[in-house]
Amino acid sequence: MTELDERTRTELEAAAFRTLVQHLRDRTDVQNIDLMNLAGFCRNCLSKWYRAAAEGKGLEMSYDDAREIIYGMPYEEWKNKHQAEASVEQKQSFAAAQTRADH
Numbered sequence: 086m087t088e089l090d091e092r093t094r095t096e097l098e099a100a101a102f103r104t105l106v107q108h109l110r111d112r113t114d115v116q117n118i119d120l121m122n123l124a125g126f127c128r129n130c131l132s133k134w135y136r137a138a139a140e141g142k143g144l145e146m147s148y149d150d151a152r153e154i155i156y157g158m159p160y161e162e163w164k165n166k167h168q169a170e171a172s173v174e175q176k177q178s179f180a181a182a183q184t185r186a187d188h
Contacts, residue, residue, distance in 0.1 A: 113167040
């Protein structure tokens with residue numbers, strides 16, 4: 086593998102992150118609970134990580150502002166347009182995953 090300088094590595098990571106965010110914006114059929122159940126993170130997690138990174142650079146950013154960056158629209162608007170009620174199975178899977186994570 087080619088050795089990457091810090092700037093190039095950061096640019097590649099940023100490009101991959103932008104692609105991931107766009108993919109999640111395009112795949113509104115994929116619910117956050119599905120992401121949590123399968124991968125252990127969701128759009129809200131990305132929003133929290135984004136906000137933490139901003140604050141780590143000394144920038145003030147609200148959670149709502151970070152979510153709007155990740156969702157591509159205000160969170161409440163996204164929920165109204167795209168969020169479905171979680172099924173019993175999804176809720177059970179989420180609860181089981183949370184129990185495993187606590188151990």
